[in-house]
Amino acid sequence: MSKMHEEVLEYVIDEYVDEDDDIEVEVDTALISSGIVDSFSMVSLKVFLEKKYGISLPDSEATPEAFDTVNSICELVIKFQG
Amino acid sequence: MSNIGSYEQRVTDFSWDIAKEVLNWKDDELLNIGHMCSDRICDRGDGEKTALIWEGFGDKKATYTFNDLRVLSNGFAAKLQELGLEPGDRICIFMDKIPSLYFSFVGVLKMGGVAQPLFSAFGDDSLEVRLASAGTKAILTTQKHVKKVRKIIDNLPDLKHVIVVEGNPDKMRDGETFFDVETAEKFEDFECCKTSADSPSVLHYTSGTTGQPKGAQHAHNTVFGQILTSSWVLDLQDKDIYWCTADPGWVTGTSYGIIGPWALGITQCVLDSGFTSARWYKFMQDNKVTVWYSAPTAIRSLMRDGKELIEQHDLSSLRHLCSVGEPLNAEAVVWSEEVFGKPFLDTFWQTETGSMMVTNYPGMKVKPGSMGKPFPGITAAVLDLKTMEPLTEPGEVGLLAFRPGWPAMFREYRNQHDVYRSKFIGASDDATPDECRLNTDLWYASGDRASIDSDGYYWFVGRDDDVINTGGHLVGPFEIESALIEHEAIAEAAVVGKPDEVNMEVVKAFVTLNKGVDPDDMLELNIMNFIRKSLSPLAMPQEIEYMEKLPKTRSGKILRRYLRALEWGEDVGDLSTLENDD
Numbered sequence: 001m002s003k004m005h006e007e008v009l010e011y012v013i014d015e016y017v018d019e020d021d022d023i024e025v026e027v028d029t030a031l032i033s034s035g036i037v038d039s040f041s042m043v044s045l046k047v048f049l050e051k052k053y054g055i056s057l058p059d060s061e062a063t064p065e066a067f068d069t070v071n072s073i074c075e076l077v078i079k080f081q082g
Numbered sequence: 083m084s085n086i087g088s089y090e091q092r093v094t095d096f097s098w099d100i101a102k103e104v105l106n107w108k109d110d111e112l113l114n115i116g117h118m119c120s121d122r123i124c125d126r127g128d129g130e131k132t133a134l135i136w137e138g139f140g141d142k143k144a145t146y147t148f149n150d151l152r153v154l155s156n157g158f159a160a161k162l163q164e165l166g167l168e169p170g171d172r173i174c175i176f177m178d179k180i181p182s183l184y185f186s187f188v189g190v191l192k193m194g195g196v197a198q199p200l201f202s203a204f205g206d207d208s209l210e211v212r213l214a215s216a217g218t219k220a221i222l223t224t225q226k227h228v229k230k231v232r233k234i235i236d237n238l239p240d241l242k243h244v245i246v247v248e249g250n251p252d253k254m255r256d257g258e259t260f261f262d263v264e265t266a267e268k269f270e271d272f273e274c275c276k277t278s279a280d281s282p283s284v285l286h287y288t289s290g291t292t293g294q295p296k297g298a299q300h301a302h303n304t305v306f307g308q309i310l311t312s313s314w315v316l317d318l319q320d321k322d323i324y325w326c327t328a329d330p331g332w333v334t335g336t337s338y339g340i341i342g343p344w345a346l347g348i349t350q351c352v353l354d355s356g357f358t359s360a361r362w363y364k365f366m367q368d369n370k371v372t373v374w375y376s377a378p379t380a381i382r383s384l385m386r387d388g389k390e391l392i393e394q395h396d397l398s399s400l401r402h403l404c405s406v407g408e409p410l411n412a413e414a415v416v417w418s419e420e421v422f423g424k425p426f427l428d429t430f431w432q433t434e435t436g437s438m439m440v441t442n443y444p445g446m447k448v449k450p451g452s453m454g455k456p457f458p459g460i461t462a463a464v465l466d467l468k469t470m471e472p473l474t475e476p477g478e479v480g481l482l483a484f485r486p487g488w489p490a491m492f493r494e495y496r497n498q499h500d501v502y503r504s505k506f507i508g509a510s511d512d513a514t515p516d517e518c519r520l521n522t523d524l525w526y527a528s529g530d531r532a533s534i535d536s537d538g539y540y541w542f543v544g545r546d547d548d549v550i551n552t553g554g555h556l557v558g559p560f561e562i563e564s565a566l567i568e569h570e571a572i573a574e575a576a577v578v579g580k581p582d583e584v585n586m587e588v589v590k591a592f593v594t595l596n597k598g599v600d601p602d603d604m605l606e607l608n609i610m611n612f613i614r615k616s617l618s619p620l621a622m623p624q625e626i627e628y629m630e631k632l633p634k635t636r637s638g639k640i641l642r643r644y645l646r647a648l649e650w651g652e653d654v655g656d657l658s659t660l661e662n663d664d
Contacts, residue, residue: 034355047610
């Protein structure tokens with residue numbers, strides 16, 4: 001797992017999963033389609049990625065599919081890191 | 083042939099008694115929505131018909147007949163009675179769209195309780211405000227959401243019962259009751275509460291410009307408005323597979339996601355899973371959905387994902403599409419005709435109205451972007467903003483208003499009679515809620531602005547207040563501002579809606595920071611997450627702007643309308659009351 005995968009996974013767990021939840025989130029766990037992260041909350045996740053990695057993600061790319069797993073999120077970030 | 087037939091003929095011949103004819107209703111029958119949605123359908127011989135097709139995330143699926151619905155709702159009703167709950171008690175339903183949400187809603191009504199559904203994404207602050215206001219006696223929730231209740235229960239002296247309906251029973255805490263209705267003792271018989279037309283049924287909270295959210299109280303009589311609009315607008319017919327995408331935490335999800343269709347004995351399906359276009363299309367394909375009631379935000383998201391995805395699915399079962407929550411833009415109507423072969427019909431109504439008020443109809447010409455025409459039996463008008471008299475010239479913009487008297491109209495704002503009275507133009511200062519509701523000389527003010535064209539079609543213009551409509555949900559700026567100033571970095575806050583391509587509006591916050599606080603990179607994110615957790619994802623500002631000072635009147639009131647006008651590129655209007663530095 002890359003450092004970026006670790007950082008994004010840690011953020012998702014810290015912000016969207018409670019200790020009491022019986023959910024194990026891994027890099028390939030569905031986030032949006034499972035309801036762990038709802039579509040409105042995607043905005044704060046996008047802001048996190050932009051601030052953390054110094055990129056700008058266009059809204060057209062920040063789709064539920066692109067944000068559905070930590071793996072797909074990291075792919076998106078790498079694409080915009082150039 | 084559609085149920086409504088000719089709109090013009092229905093307007094001419096209209097009587098609300100037609101709703102009773104549609105139901106084959108006898109006046110000596112028990113008027114209890116819970117009974118009507120379950121027992122009554124079984125009594126007429128449809129007990130083995132499918133009531134609910136449910137799918138969750140992954141491959142979770144379940145199907146229930148009307149007889150299952152009858153027995154499982156009996157189980158909830160009996161359990162609530164056993165715990166000592168009584169008719170009139172407010173019982174909150176706080177869970178995702180799992181089957182128990184639907185069974186418990188029907189069960190609460192059967193035992194005479196007041197069902198108070200709340201959106202499960204609400205954070206603990208939003209939950210507390212609504213439970214405190216309602217004096218809620220019991221809350222039905224799940225292990226996933228009970229932790230929010232635990233944080234606030236000490237502040238809620240009226241809340242006597244926390245009932246967890248799904249999860250691990252070993253994780254319950256002292257004072258909590260675990261009750262899984264599907265594995266619990268079955269109750270073949272339950273004597274429903276003898277409610278009447280005026281008995282309270284459902285309590286929905288809605289946001290206003292000022293103050294905390296208001297509880298709009300409905301009564302069992304609403305069912306007649308809901309079934310007739312379900313029949314004539316949604317065109318629900320016996321063999322339909324109907325999908326209402328709304329969450330029952332909001333009024334669409336109960337009026338048209340439970341009551342209207344089930345009182346008519348219609349099969350419904352529910353998808354309890356996050357939104358992706360592919361998942362929605364697959365769900366409709368697999369379940370052969372025929373009637374689909376959705377929201378512009380979702381429709382615009384589907385549009386964004388393109389036509390190719392639709393072509394990968396067999397959606398030939400779809401025969402009728404409707405939309406609600408915010409104005410449906412003309413492009414979405416045209417797009418749906420192109421890709422589904424039929425237009426989405428826009429419907430307009432509110433938490434307070436309880437049922438559809440101005441809509442488009444099967445068979446009536448659709449003008450893309452228009453709200454349609456008033457439902458038969460509804461007297462609507464657009465009022466001059468100064469005189470409050472109906473405007474007569476086509477295209478003139480005014481306040482959309484309705485003459486009181488339709489069956490689904492709300493009965494009160496809980497404990498806020500003055501606010502209720504203020505919704506009725508012309509009401510005397512001492513008028514009771516019933517005097518307002520039954521006085522057909524008054525106008526009920528919707529809070530929206532509209533115009534009427536020369537063909538009698540209504541066109542939505544915008545809100546008449548500061549309430550933000552985001553993704554079809556109304557969000558009150560005051561509630562968010564109050565929460566923002568609880569954040570350690572924030573001194574003052576003003577919240578407005580800003581335009582958004584998908585959600586129509588999203589929340590934008592203007593804040594001033596406390597002395598010594600630097601707006602570093604992560605502060606915006608920190609504030610966003612603070613609001614998301616304490617209120618809800620809907621209330622979370624999607625943009626935060628830091629200001630040295632907020633625009634205020636000389637009397638110190640923050641000028642939200644000025645900030646909103648700037649966001650929308652509108653005329654800022656009269657600024658003579660604006661405070662200046664001189």
